[in-house]
Amino acid sequence: MNTLVGGNLKIKDALGQITANLPAAQDLSALSSGGRTLATSSEQLADGARRLATGAGTLRSGASDLQGGARQLRDGLVTLRGRIPTDTEQLGGDPDGLARSVKVRTEDFANVPNNGNAFAPYFIALALWVGATLTTFIFPFLLIPDSGRHTGQVARVLRKLSVPLLIVAGQAGIVVLGVYLMGVQFMNPTQVLLTSLAGSVTFMIVILALNLLFGPAGRVLALILLIVQLAASGGSYPVELSSPAFQAIHKLIPVTELINALRHAMFGAFEGQYWEFMGRMGLVALIGFIVALISRRRWVYTPDDRFRSPIITDVG
Numbered sequence: 001m002n003t004l005v006g007g008n009l010k011i012k013d014a015l016g017q018i019t020a021n022l023p024a025a026q027d028l029s030a031l032s033s034g035g036r037t038l039a040t041s042s043e044q045l046a047d048g049a050r051r052l053a054t055g056a057g058t059l060r061s062g063a064s065d066l067q068g069g070a071r072q073l074r075d076g077l078v079t080l081r082g083r084i085p086t087d088t089e090q091l092g093g094d095p096d097g098l099a100r101s102v103k104v105r106t107e108d109f110a111n112v113p114n115n116g117n118a119f120a121p122y123f124i125a126l127a128l129w130v131g132a133t134l135t136t137f138i139f140p141f142l143l144i145p146d147s148g149r150h151t152g153q154v155a156r157v158l159r160k161l162s163v164p165l166l167i168v169a170g171q172a173g174i175v176v177l178g179v180y181l182m183g184v185q186f187m188n189p190t191q192v193l194l195t196s197l198a199g200s201v202t203f204m205i206v207i208l209a210l211n212l213l214f215g216p217a218g219r220v221l222a223l224i225l226l227i228v229q230l231a232a233s234g235g236s237y238p239v240e241l242s243s244p245a246f247q248a249i250h251k252l253i254p255v256t257e258l259i260n261a262l263r264h265a266m267f268g269a270f271e272g273q274y275w276e277f278m279g280r281m282g283l284v285a286l287i288g289f290i291v292a293l294i295s296r297r298r299w300v301y302t303p304d305d306r307f308r309s310p311i312i313t314d315v316g
Contacts, residue, residue, distance in 0.1 A: 205288040
């Protein structure tokens with residue numbers, strides 16, 4: 001029994017020593033947290049290794065490009081060295097002698113003999129616009145007789161355009177003839193005449209559209225546009241010298257296109273751009289005609305026996 005008791009006591013002492021040497025609970029928690037941190041860091045390390053591998057591939061490709069560029073640079077330098085002369089001749093003489101030895105060659109393009117010729121396209125375009133505007137004071141653009149009450153919009157617009165178009169076409173011929181008789185030179189007289197006719201027709205359609213869209217106020221708006229186009233068309237001086245507002249609308253007004261087209265027809269300026277000017281002017285005419293077709297609310301109906309010119313009836 002004594003031997004058994006002594007053995008138990010020894011076992012108890014050994015268990016106490018083992019318990020004392022075991023780690024504390026907080027140490028076990030720290031060990032667990034450290035394990036998780038180690039796992040996360042291992043993932044980051046793996047991701048960094050993958051990016052490092054990708055960057056190494058990019059670096060290898062860039063090094064290959066750099067090597068190719070270096071070879072091209074070397075070849076270019078070799079070519080340059082082979083073409084550099086081994087010796088150069090020294091220039092002799094004094095500056096005055098060198099200046100006298102230079103011969104200047106002058107080439108004229110789109111030559112305009114004087115200011116009168118240069119201003120002709122500008123005044124032709126403005127005269128055609130004024131003439132088209134004055135037709136609104138002669139013809140009853142907004143007046144429809146009762147007999148035409150049931151006609152279609154296309155028929156009404158064509159009816160209002162037919163006679164004024166003939167008049168502005170004749171006006172274009174008279175203006176071109178008058179300018180020619182004043183001594184202005186035409187490089188292509190036929191083209192000048194056709195361009196002026198196209199400009200007159202375009203202006204007439206635009207002014208009719210303004211009248212049908214705004215009523216009698218369309219006349220006033222046509223005159224305001226005349227004043228605006230005086231400054232924005234670039235006919236009297238370069239448009240770059242005008243205000244930013246005029247420069248912005250320079251390409252949007254029909255007078256600009258007519259002036260440039262006339263400069264080509266009269267002097268040969270703007271080589272290769274004539275049909276661009278004519279195309280944009282035709283686009284303006286098409287837009288004006290469409291606006292005239294959709295403007296239906298300004299018509300004024302009157303008995304057939306009272307259908308008169310606006311000069312007499314005061315209705316326009």
